[in-house]
Amino acid sequence: QKEVEQNSGPLSVPEGAIASLNCTYSDRGSQSFFWYRQYSGKSPELIMFIYSNGDKEDGRFTAQLNKASQYVSLLIRDSQPSDSATYLCAAGPYTNAGKSTFGDGTTLTVKP
Amino acid sequence: DTGVSQDPRHKITKRGQNVTFRCDPISEHNRLYWYRQTLGQGPEFLTYFQNEAQLEKSRLLSDRFSAERPKGSFSTLEIQRTEQGDSAMYLCASSYSPAGEQFFGPGTRLTVL
Numbered sequence: 760q761k762e763v764e765q766n767s768g769p770l771s772v773p774e775g776a777i778a779s780l781n782c783t784y785s786d787r788g789s790q791s792f793f794w795y796r797q798y799s800g801k802s803p804e805l806i807m808f809i810y811s812n813g814d815k816e817d818g819r820f821t822a823q824l825n826k827a828s829q830y831v832s833l834l835i836r837d838s839q840p841s842d843s844a845t846y847l848c849a850a851g852p853y854t855n856a857g858k859s860t861f862g863d864g865t866t867l868t869v870k871p
Numbered sequence: 872d873t874g875v876s877q878d879p880r881h882k883i884t885k886r887g888q889n890v891t892f893r894c895d896p897i898s899e900h901n902r903l904y905w906y907r908q909t910l911g912q913g914p915e916f917l918t919y920f921q922n923e924a925q926l927e928k929s930r931l932l933s934d935r936f937s938a939e940r941p942k943g944s945f946s947t948l949e950i951q952r953t954e955q956g957d958s959a960m961y962l963c964a965s966s967y968s969p970a971g972e973q974f975f976g977p978g979t980r981l982t983v984l
Contacts (some may be wrong), residue, residue, distance in 0.1 A: 767911075
């Protein structure tokens with residue numbers, strides 16, 4: 760079992776819809792969580808990070824964290840074709856450190 | 872451009888040859904990370920520096936891999952006696968915030984023939 764699990768997809772949503780991406784992690788020591796977007800052939804680009812239980816909103820993106828359930832999600836509102844990419848979830852052990860452990864990503868396609 | 876840079880962007884080599892990649896982090900970032908990514912997989916951690924100190928190295932990393940970060944600035948990753956299984960995208964990332972958000976360079980794509 761991977762330390763960070765994501766549904767590989769593909770996830771397909773129509774333009775303007777809400778896309779919901781989910782991630783679970785196994786290490787209860789994980790304290791920081793990150794969502795990256797990766798276009799085909801490109802490197803990961805940081806979208807959001809979250810450390811506290813609850814929701815964090817940034818524009819069309821909302822990250823949700825539930826440490827009791829070891830669950831992280833990313834909601835993308837008003838999805839656009841340009842949002843079509845692979846979304847990587849990552850977990851870090853604690854602040855002030857160290858490596859991030861990545862899931863294998865969920866591929867999102869937004870259809871016009 | 873003030874982002875993370877990597878050189879070369881592409882490298883084709885023959886099995887058994889040594890290769891070296893360079894990463895220049897964002898100038899004020901004191902942490903530097905190397906990852907490896909293959910198709911369909913997420914980035915896999917290789918090693919991590921804080922300033923010039925190498926603080927962690929993946930147990931999955933064989934002795935053929937070595938990394939340095941002299942003077943806490945740029946970093947190099949060397950792979951000795953390359954194998955076909957080393958073919959991958961090698962990603963460098965840097966970070967400054969205590970929270971650990973990492974910013975990635977464009978990567979070096981290695982092909983071992």
